[in-house]
Amino acid sequence: NAGVTQTPKFRVLKTGQSMTLLCAQDMNHEYMYWYRQDPGMGLRLIHYSVGEGTTAKGEVPDGYNVSRLKKQNFLLGLESAAPSQTSVYFCASSYPNTGFQPQHFGDGTRLSIL
Amino acid sequence: AQKVTQAQTEISVVEKEDVTLDCVYETRDTTYYLFWYKQPPSGELVFLIRRNSFDEQNEISGRYSWNFQKSTSSFNFTITASQVVDSAVYFCALSDPSSGSARQLTFGSGTQLTVLP
Numbered sequence: 001n002a003g004v005t006q007t008p009k010f011r012v013l014k015t016g017q018s019m020t021l022l023c024a025q026d027m028n029h030e031y032m033y034w035y036r037q038d039p040g041m042g043l044r045l046i047h048y049s050v051g052e053g054t055t056a057k058g059e060v061p062d063g064y065n066v067s068r069l070k071k072q073n074f075l076l077g078l079e080s081a082a083p084s085q086t087s088v089y090f091c092a093s094s095y096p097n098t099g100f101q102p103q104h105f106g107d108g109t110r111l112s113i114l
Numbered sequence: 115a116q117k118v119t120q121a122q123t124e125i126s127v128v129e130k131e132d133v134t135l136d137c138v139y140e141t142r143d144t145t146y147y148l149f150w151y152k153q154p155p156s157g158e159l160v161f162l163i164r165r166n167s168f169d170e171q172n173e174i175s176g177r178y179s180w181n182f183q184k185s186t187s188s189f190n191f192t193i194t195a196s197q198v199v200d201s202a203v204y205f206c207a208l209s210d211p212s213s214g215s216a217r218q219l220t221f222g223s224g225t226q227l228t229v230l231p
Contacts, residue, residue, distance in 0.1 A: 042221035
């Protein structure tokens with residue numbers, strides 16, 4: 001079972017460059033999430049989606065955009081990368097969530113902005 | 115607003131010792147859910163347990179046990195007879211209605227557990 005797959009696993013960018021992180025899940029989950037993990041701060045929600053074609057802002061959305069054109073994919077974009085966006089990014093998915101459904105996480109993408 | 119506090123940043127124990135990881139949460143809702151996740155050195159996040167606010171029964175799974183106490187807003191995690199493979203960062207997380215329509219998780223800052231051989 002692949003579960004939640006994130007690509008790439010590592011990336012180094014220069015300030016001002018753009019890139020897209022891809023998240024794919026094969027569990028037919030409706031809900032998908034993007035988090036960032038920074039030292040000493042746990043995980044913070046960037047954007048999320050409750051279904052194909054819908055997205056919403058999380059706690060720290062500035063500097064990021066997302067798209068959910070297909071149910072199984074959730075893309076996170078950085079239009080103009082900044083050093084403050086150096087982080088580990090996690091994608092997660094779940095069934096429609098009244099709170100009880102656990103989120104299933106990918107292995108993370110380690111992104112460094114120079 | 116909801117908040118999760120894991121006051122222990124790092125804990126180090128010797129193999130076979132018992133260790134308890136603390137989690138204190140804040141929420142104004144009466145219905146909420148609590149989770150523990152494990153992040154081993156390889157980096158992935160592994161779901162361990164969930165608990166809803168109406169179920170205060172403690173749970174045991176092998177060497178792992180969880181103590182949920184609403185009176186103190188705590189959801190502590192104990193590892194009995196710790197092993198080197200238990201070395202990881204452990205996150206406590208909260209989901210409640212004020213989290214938004216997708217019930218996104220609010221995470222604590224994590225506790226780094228190191229089990230020495």
